[in-house]
Amino acid sequence: MRKEHPVTPHILVIDDEEPVRVVLRQMLEKEGYEVEEAQDGAVGMNLLHDHLYDLIITDLFMPEKEGIETMREMRKYFPQVKIIAMSGGGRTGTPDFLPMAESFGAQRTLAKPFERKELLEAVRAVLAQ
Amino acid sequence: MVPVEARSRFIRDREGKPIGILAIHRDITARKRAEEALKQQKDLYEALLKAQSDLGEGLLITDGQCIRFANDAADQISGYSAAELIALPSFFELVVPEQRDALIERFRQRLSGQDVPDHYQTAVLHKSGQRIAVEIAVKLLRAGDTTGLIITARDITERQRAEGALKESEQRYRSLFENANDAIISVSLDGTITAVNRGLEVATGWSRKELVGQHYDKLATPRTAALERERTRRALAGEKLLSVFEAEMKRKDGGVVPVEGKARFIRDREGKPIGYQTIFRDITERKRAEEALRESEERYRSVITALEEGIVLHRADGTIQACNASAERILGVSAESIKGQTSFDRQKYTIREDGSPFPAEEHPAMVTLRTGKPCSNVVRGVYKPDGELGWISINSQPLFRDGTTTPYAVVASFADITGRKLTEEALQKSEQRYRVISELVSNYAYAARIEPDGHYTVEWATESFTHVTGLTFNEEAYRPDQWKTFLYPEDLPIAHRRLRKLLAGQADVSEFRILTKSGEVRWVREYGKPVWDEAQGRVVRLYIAGHDITDRKQAEEEKQKLQEQLFQAQKMEALGTLAGGVAHDFNNILSAIMGFTELATDEVPESTVARRNLEEVLKACRRAKTLVKQILTFSRPHQQTLEPIRLQPIIEEVLTFPRASLPETIEVRRHIDKTAGPVAISPTQLQQVLTNLCANATQALRERSGVLEVSLQQIEVEDVLARTQNNLKPGPYIQLTVSDTGCGMTSAVQERIFEPFFTTRPVGEGNGLGLAIVHGIVTGYGGGITVESTPGKGTTFHVYLPVSENDVAPENILPYSPSPARGDSGDEKGAPSDTTHFGY
Numbered sequence: 001m002r003k004e005h006p007v008t009p010h011i012l013v014i015d016d017e018e019p020v021r022v023v024l025r026q027m028l029e030k031e032g033y034e035v036e037e038a039q040d041g042a043v044g045m046n047l048l049h050d051h052l053y054d055l056i057i058t059d060l061f062m063p064e065k066e067g068i069e070t071m072r073e074m075r076k077y078f079p080q081v082k083i084i085a086m087s088g089g090g091r092t093g094t095p096d097f098l099p100m101a102e103s104f105g106a107q108r109t110l111a112k113p114f115e116r117k118e119l120l121e122a123v124r125a126v127l128a129q
Numbered sequence: 130m131v132p133v134e135a136r137s138r139f140i141r142d143r144e145g146k147p148i149g150i151l152a153i154h155r156d157i158t159a160r161k162r163a164e165e166a167l168k169q170q171k172d173l174y175e176a177l178l179k180a181q182s183d184l185g186e187g188l189l190i191t192d193g194q195c196i197r198f199a200n201d202a203a204d205q206i207s208g209y210s211a212a213e214l215i216a217l218p219s220f221f222e223l224v225v226p227e228q229r230d231a232l233i234e235r236f237r238q239r240l241s242g243q244d245v246p247d248h249y250q251t252a253v254l255h256k257s258g259q260r261i262a263v264e265i266a267v268k269l270l271r272a273g274d275t276t277g278l279i280i281t282a283r284d285i286t287e288r289q290r291a292e293g294a295l296k297e298s299e300q301r302y303r304s305l306f307e308n309a310n311d312a313i314i315s316v317s318l319d320g321t322i323t324a325v326n327r328g329l330e331v332a333t334g335w336s337r338k339e340l341v342g343q344h345y346d347k348l349a350t351p352r353t354a355a356l357e358r359e360r361t362r363r364a365l366a367g368e369k370l371l372s373v374f375e376a377e378m379k380r381k382d383g384g385v386v387p388v389e390g391k392a393r394f395i396r397d398r399e400g401k402p403i404g405y406q407t408i409f410r411d412i413t414e415r416k417r418a419e420e421a422l423r424e425s426e427e428r429y430r431s432v433i434t435a436l437e438e439g440i441v442l443h444r445a446d447g448t449i450q451a452c453n454a455s456a457e458r459i460l461g462v463s464a465e466s467i468k469g470q471t472s473f474d475r476q477k478y479t480i481r482e483d484g485s486p487f488p489a490e491e492h493p494a495m496v497t498l499r500t501g502k503p504c505s506n507v508v509r510g511v512y513k514p515d516g517e518l519g520w521i522s523i524n525s526q527p528l529f530r531d532g533t534t535t536p537y538a539v540v541a542s543f544a545d546i547t548g549r550k551l552t553e554e555a556l557q558k559s560e561q562r563y564r565v566i567s568e569l570v571s572n573y574a575y576a577a578r579i580e581p582d583g584h585y586t587v588e589w590a591t592e593s594f595t596h597v598t599g600l601t602f603n604e605e606a607y608r609p610d611q612w613k614t615f616l617y618p619e620d621l622p623i624a625h626r627r628l629r630k631l632l633a634g635q636a637d638v639s640e641f642r643i644l645t646k647s648g649e650v651r652w653v654r655e656y657g658k659p660v661w662d663e664a665q666g667r668v669v670r671l672y673i674a675g676h677d678i679t680d681r682k683q684a685e686e687e688k689q690k691l692q693e694q695l696f697q698a699q700k701m702e703a704l705g706t707l708a709g710g711v712a713h714d715f716n717n718i719l720s721a722i723m724g725f726t727e728l729a730t731d732e733v734p735e736s737t738v739a740r741r742n743l744e745e746v747l748k749a750c751r752r753a754k755t756l757v758k759q760i761l762t763f764s765r766p767h768q769q770t771l772e773p774i775r776l777q778p779i780i781e782e783v784l785t786f787p788r789a790s791l792p793e794t795i796e797v798r799r800h801i802d803k804t805a806g807p808v809a810i811s812p813t814q815l816q817q818v819l820t821n822l823c824a825n826a827t828q829a830l831r832e833r834s835g836v837l838e839v840s841l842q843q844i845e846v847e848d849v850l851a852r853t854q855n856n857l858k859p860g861p862y863i864q865l866t867v868s869d870t871g872c873g874m875t876s877a878v879q880e881r882i883f884e885p886f887f888t889t890r891p892v893g894e895g896n897g898l899g900l901a902i903v904h905g906i907v908t909g910y911g912g913g914i915t916v917e918s919t920p921g922k923g924t925t926f927h928v929y930l931p932v933s934e935n936d937v938a939p940e941n942i943l944p945y946s947p948s949p950a951r952g953d954s955g956d957e958k959g960a961p962s963d964t965t966h967f968g969y
Binding site for chain 1: 750751754
C-alpha cells in the first residue's frame with residue numbers, strides 16, 4: 001500500500017558512501033524533512049515500490065547500479081517522481097554526467113561537495129515544482 | 130865684202146876731250162865662217178834637244194859651269210825659266226846645298242879627265258825650295274876650246290816614293306812572313322820548299338835549314354801529300370778551287386797537327402804560276418771544339434728526336450727548316466714534305482679551339498718571329514692528312530744572335546693534347562649533365578678556394594645555391610669571420626667543428642642552419658670534401674654539396690612537437706583519469722567533512738573559538754573543493770555542444786573587476802575589436818581563461834609598475850601557422866591577447882608553463898594549475914594558446930578560439946552579469962543557476 005505524506009516531505013537519499021548519507025540525513029532532518037537512505041540503486045528501487053517519495057536525491061556513480069540506470073528505471077515506473085542528481089565526478093575519470101543527468105530526468109543537479117545552503121535551496125526548489 | 134870686227138875708241142887730249150877716233154879693224158872672215166858652222170851645229174842640237182825634251186827629261190847644256198841651254202822639262206824640274214837658268218852663275222846652284230861640294234869636285238875631276246860616274250842620283254833645289262830627287266846623266270862636251278856638259282835629268286821623286294813604298298811593303302811582308310804565328314811555306318811547282326817562316330818552324334819543329342830545298346812530303350802526311358798533289362794538278366788545270374782546305378802536318382817528332390791551309394799561286398811577271406804559298410793554321414783546338422760541338426749536337430739531336438714533343442724550327446722568313454720525328458708523328462706529315470713551307474701554307478689545316486679558322490699570322494711561331502717574344506700554351510687544332518683532327522699545345526721560343534733584337538729563327542715545340550682535349554670535352558659534357566641535373570634538384574653545390582692567407586673565394590656555385598641562400602656568388606674573397614654572417618648564430622659551434630674537420634683534410638657531413646640573404650632561417654645538410662695539396666701542406670679547396678632540409682627539419686620539429694603534445698595529452702589524460710578517479714572519492718570525503726562540519730557549527734555558539742575553528746574548517750573544505758574541480762576541469766577531454774556567444778561583453782566584465790584589485794601602478798589597456806566573431810564556448814570558461822591569464826599578468830607586474838594589455842581581434846589562421854602552432858585547423862579564429870610588461874620568463878619556463886602544478890611562485894602562493902586549466906579549456910574548444918616572453922621585458926599570451934560558423938543566439942546577445950570570479954577561486958556561488966540558464 002503506498003503511503004503518501006501530505007505534510008512532511010519524504011526524501012530518499014541514495015549514495016554508496018555512508019558518511020554522505022548521514023550528512024544528508026542530518027541536514028535534511030534538521031530542516032524537518034523525513035529522510036530514508038539507500039546504499040545503491042537497487043535498494044532504492046525497492047524502496048520506491050513501497051513508498052512514494054517526494055524527492056529522491058541520488059548519486060550518479062555507484063556500484064551495483066549506476067545512478068543513471070536507476071534514474072531511468074525510476075522514470076519508467078514512476079514518471080512523476082522528482083529527482084536531484086549529485087556527483088563527485090566519475091570514478092574512472094569519465095566526464096561528469098551531471099549535464100546528462102538532466103536529460104535523464106533529474107530536475108536539478110548538485111556537485112559534490114556542496115554546502116548545506118546549496119542542498120537546501122535545491123530541495124526547496126524541486127519540491128516546490 | 131870682208132867681215133871685220135871693228136873696234137873703235139876715242140882719242141882724248143889731256144883734258145879728256147875727244148879729239149879723234151882710233152879704229153881698228155880685224156879681218157874676221159875665218160872666224161865668221163867658224164861661227165856660222167857653230168851656229169848651225171847649235172841649231173841642230175837645239176832641234177834635237179827640243180825633240181828630246183818631249184821625253185820629259187830635263188836637258189842642260191853648259192859651258193863650263195854656266196848653263197847655256199835648258200829645255201822645258203828642265204824648267205819644270207827646277208822651277209826656273211830658261212832665261213833664269215842661263216842667268217845662273219853656275220848650274221851647281223840647282224843642286225841641293227849638301228851635295229854641291231861633292232858634285233863640284235866630281236866636275237873638276239871629270240874635266241881633268243878622271244873617270245867618274247856618268248849616272249848618279251842627286252837632288253835639285255827647286256826654285257820654291259822644294260827638293261826634287263833626280264837621276265842625272267852627264268856627258269862631257271868639247272867644242273873647239275870650250276868644254277861643257279850635257280846634263281839630262283829625270284825627276285825620280287815618284288819613282289823614289291814608289292821604290293820606298295815598295296821597300297816598305299817588302300819590309301812589312303818580310304816581317305809578316307817571318308813573324309806570323311801561322312806557318313807559311315812557299316813551294317815551287319815541283320814541290321820543293323823555297324821558303325818557310327818562323328811559324329812553320331815552331332809548328333813543325335823543323336828548322337829552316339832542314340826544310341828549304343826539301344820536298345814538302347817531308348812535312349805532309351801521306352793523305353795531305355796526296356791532297357796537295359791533287360789540288361795542284363787541278364789548280365794548274367785551271368779549276369777554281371776553294372782556297373781553304375784542311376790538311377795534316379807532320380812534325381819532326383812524328384806528331385800530326387791538324388791544320389787549315391790557305392794557298393795562292395806565286396806568279397812571274399807574265400802571270401804564270403811558278404810556285405805557291407800556303408798559310409797553315411793550327412786547328413787542333415778548333416777541331417776539338419768542332420768535335421765537342423758535334424757530340425753535343427748529336428746529343429741534342431738525339432734528345433730532340435727522343436722528345437715526345439714535336440719540334441719545328443722556322444727560319445726568320447717563316448719557312449720550316451727542320452722538324453723532329455715526333456713532329457712528324459703528331460702532325461701526320463713527313464719532315465721532307467713540310468720543309469720550306471711556312472705557317473701560311475699550313476694554315477688551312479689549322480683551327481682554333483672554338484672551331485674557327487686559325488690565321489697563320491697568329492700562329493705562335495709567326496707571332497714570336499714578329500715580336501721576338503715567346504708564346505706558350507697556345508692550343509690549336511690540326512687536321513692530319515688522313516682527315517683526323519688532333520689538338521696540340523704550342524710553345525714558341527725565339528733564337529737571337531748576340532746583340533740582335535730580331536730573331537733569326539724560332540723553335541716551336543708542341544705536345545699532342547688530343548687525348549687530353551677529348552677527355553676535357555667528355556668531362557665538360559659530363560659536367561654539363563651534372564650541372565643540369567643539379568639545377569633541377571634542390572641540391573646545390575659550390576667550390577671554395579682557400580687562399581694562403583685564409584681567405585675564402587667561391588670559385589663556382591650552381592644556380593640552386595642562389596635559390597637556397599639568396600646569395601649570388603661573386604669572386605670576392607671572404608675572410609673566415611665574414612662567413613659567420615651567413616650562419617645561424619646558435620649553430621656556429623657546429624660550423625666551427627665542421628670547418629676544423631674539413632681543414633684537417635677530412636670529409637664531413639653536417640646539418641645546420643643558415644641565414645639567407647633575406648634573413649630567413651633555413652636548415653641545410655652539407656657534404657664537404659676538402660682537397661689537400663701535398664706541396665703546400667694544407668687544404669686548398671673545398672667542394673660542398675648541400676641541400677635545403679628546412680622542410681624535413683620542420684616536419685621533424687612538428688613531429689616532435691606533436692609527439693610532445695601527444696605525450697602531454699596522454700599525461701593529461703592519465704592525470705585526468707587519476708584525478709577523475711580520485712575526485713569522486715575525494716569529493717565524497719569532502720562532502721562528509723564539510724557536511725559534518727556545517728552541522729557541527731549549529732551546536733557551537735558563535736564567537737566561540739570552536740565556532741571559529743569550525744568556520745576555518747569549512748573554508749578549507751571550500752578550497753579543497755575548488756582544487757578538485759580544477760583538476761577535473763582540465764582533465765576533461767570533451768565539451769558538449771554550446772551555443773556561440775560574443776566574447777566582447779564578457780571580456781569587458783572581467784576586466785572591470787581585476788582593475789579594482791590591481792595596484793594603481795599598473796595600467797590596463799584594452800583593444801577590443803567589436804567585429805570579432807562569436808565563439809561556441811561556455812561563458813564561465815571564457816571567464817576562467819581570461820581571469821587566469823590576468824592573474825598571471827598581475828603576478829608578473831607585482832613588483833613593478835607596468836602595463837597590462839588585453840586585446841581581441843579576429844584573424845585567419847593560415848596553413849603554416851596552423852601546423853606549427855598548436856594544430857589549429859585553418860580558418861577564422863579570434864585572437865585574445867593578454868600581455869604584460871612584467872618580469873617575463875625564460876624559455877625554459879615558457880616550455881613548462883602550461884604544465885599542471887608547474888609554478889614559479891613560492892610555496893603556498895598559487896598551485897600551478899591556472900594556466901594548465903586555461904590550456905585545457907582552450908584546446909578543448911579546438912583552439913590554441915601560445916606564449917612569448919622575454920625576461921625583464923614582459924610576457925604575451927595569445928589565445929586562439931575558432932570562430933563559430935553559426936550566429937549568436939538572440940538571447941545570448943544581451944549583456945550578462947556574471948558573479949565575481951576571482952583569480953583561481955572558481956567560486957561556484959550562483960554558478961549552478963547560471964549554468965542552467967545557459968544550458969549548461
